[in-house]
Amino acid sequence: MNVLLGVCGGIAACKAPELVRELGRADCRVRCILTPAASSFCAPLALEILSGHEVWDESYLRPGTGGVEQHVELGQWADVLLVAPATANTISRLAWGLADDLLTTTALMVDGPVVVAPAMHATMWEHPAVRESVARLRQRGVRVVGPDVGPLASGELGVGRLAELPAIASAVLAAASSGDLAGRRVVVTAGPTWEAVDSVRFLANRSSGRMGFAIAERAARRGAVVRLISGPSALAAPHGVERRDVTSALEMLEAVREECEGADVVVMAAAVADYRPASAAAGKLKKRDGGLESIALVENPDILAELARMAPDAVRVGFAAETEDLIENARQKLASKGAHLLVANDVSRRDIGFDSHDNEVVVLRREGEPVRIGKRGKGEVADGILDLVRGELDARTRSAVIS
Numbered sequence: 001m002n003v004l005l006g007v008c009g010g011i012a013a014c015k016a017p018e019l020v021r022e023l024g025r026a027d028c029r030v031r032c033i034l035t036p037a038a039s040s041f042c043a044p045l046a047l048e049i050l051s052g053h054e055v056w057d058e059s060y061l062r063p064g065t066g067g068v069e070q071h072v073e074l075g076q077w078a079d080v081l082l083v084a085p086a087t088a089n090t091i092s093r094l095a096w097g098l099a100d101d102l103l104t105t106t107a108l109m110v111d112g113p114v115v116v117a118p119a120m121h122a123t124m125w126e127h128p129a130v131r132e133s134v135a136r137l138r139q140r141g142v143r144v145v146g147p148d149v150g151p152l153a154s155g156e157l158g159v160g161r162l163a164e165l166p167a168i169a170s171a172v173l174a175a176a177s178s179g180d181l182a183g184r185r186v187v188v189t190a191g192p193t194w195e196a197v198d199s200v201r202f203l204a205n206r207s208s209g210r211m212g213f214a215i216a217e218r219a220a221r222r223g224a225v226v227r228l229i230s231g232p233s234a235l236a237a238p239h240g241v242e243r244r245d246v247t248s249a250l251e252m253l254e255a256v257r258e259e260c261e262g263a264d265v266v267v268m269a270a271a272v273a274d275y276r277p278a279s280a281a282a283g284k285l286k287k288r289d290g291g292l293e294s295i296a297l298v299e300n301p302d303i304l305a306e307l308a309r310m311a312p313d314a315v316r317v318g319f320a321a322e323t324e325d326l327i328e329n330a331r332q333k334l335a336s337k338g339a340h341l342l343v344a345n346d347v348s349r350r351d352i353g354f355d356s357h358d359n360e361v362v363v364l365r366r367e368g369e370p371v372r373i374g375k376r377g378k379g380e381v382a383d384g385i386l387d388l389v390r391g392e393l394d395a396r397t398r399s400a401v402i403s
């Protein structure tokens with residue numbers, strides 16, 4: 001998603017480089033415009049390096065720079081316009097449609113959503129002129145995020161601090177989202193499970209959690225209330241997603257049992273171990289001459305298969321990690337595990353599947369042809385899977401209306 005970040009002149013502008021980073025972490029491409037006052041608070045070079053694009057300011061409006069039409073190109077490029085920090089001055093000019101600098105001129109070229117994150121002194125924020133401008137922007141559908149309460153540049157305490165950067169990024173993602181999963185409760189599992197051999201060793205697999213985290217993140221972006229149940233993973237919880245950590249398959253089963261009550265959708269992207277050691281040694285197993293002959297394994301419960309009983313009304317999505325006969329094996333899992341959608345994942349390749357940034361899958365349905373989602377980032381694959389989930393939810397709504 002393309003985010004055009006307008007930075008205005010206030011002390012909070014020093015947070016703009018970190019905001020560019022935050023948006024980057026959320027898979028956004030960012031370009032920046034600085035108002036004339038902003039460069040006193042924020043070095044354009046920092047924004048240029050972090051965004052990977054040149055930074056635009058008033059110098060582009062001068063004839064002979066070849067940038068006179070810059071507002072047209074930038075406005076058309078932007079999926080979302082974010083103004084952060086937004087000063088009282090810029091808020092008022094945006095509210096009344098003034099176009100007397102590059103940022104406000106470009107704002108009139110943006111036909112996508114606009115998000116504004118104000119930052120100013122508490123007295124300015126409470127001034128009727130600013131209240132009126134903010135109300136006018138809200139009426140036009142502009143999202144206003146913050147300001148927060150806290151210490152201000154003046155040293156006083158009050159409302160006027162720039163909102164937390166993750167909250168601003170979440171507002172941008174939400175503004176651009178279709179919202180087609182709004183109000184839906186979605187449970188996602190991700191990552192590996194660790195099955196203890198002794199007090200320090202375990203059986204595990206190469207799952208990083210990326211695929212499941214991407215599904216959780218995209219579902220939240222589309223308006224769902226998301227619970228992410230994760231096996232051990234170094235990833236940070238996506239914006240707006242509530243995370244619950246577990247270690248073993250038995251713990252994951254318990255967490256899924258509790259969280260799936262009332263869920264509309266359950267997605268099992270976790271790589272759950274099929275087996276666990278029959279018993280875990282209390283301490284660290286001693287090395288013995290001649291080797292360790294065997295570790296007795298017992299079968300773990302199949303969480304996806306049990307979901308049919310635990311969440312009979314939910315749309316149930318499973319994955320199949322296969323190294324051979326991808327479609328045939330996945331088709332068997334679709335039937336035997338009672339899933340509505342089964343995402344077939346070829347894990348014999350190193351460029352997709354386990355511990356990679358990209359994926360390529362085929363989604364099998366109970367009815368209808370399989371849907372291939374070609375190789376792309378896991379975020380986009382997640383969106384493709386969620387489009388099919390939405391199709392299932394829509395079909396249920398239609399059949400409920402008919403009957």
Ligand code: PMT
Pocket residue numbers: 190191206207208209210211212249268269270271272273274300301302303304305317318319320321322333337345347353354355356
């Ligand atoms: O985490 P990443 O590095 O991003 O990698 C992503 C992934 C490869 C792990 C993911 O895309 C994937 O394929 N996840 C499923 C892995 C797996 O366990 O596949 P399976 O074919 O063994 O299991 C089939 C389904 O049953 C899965 O939905 C699995 O969650 C579920 N299952 C398996 C065993 C078990 N005891 N209980 C289960 O619920």
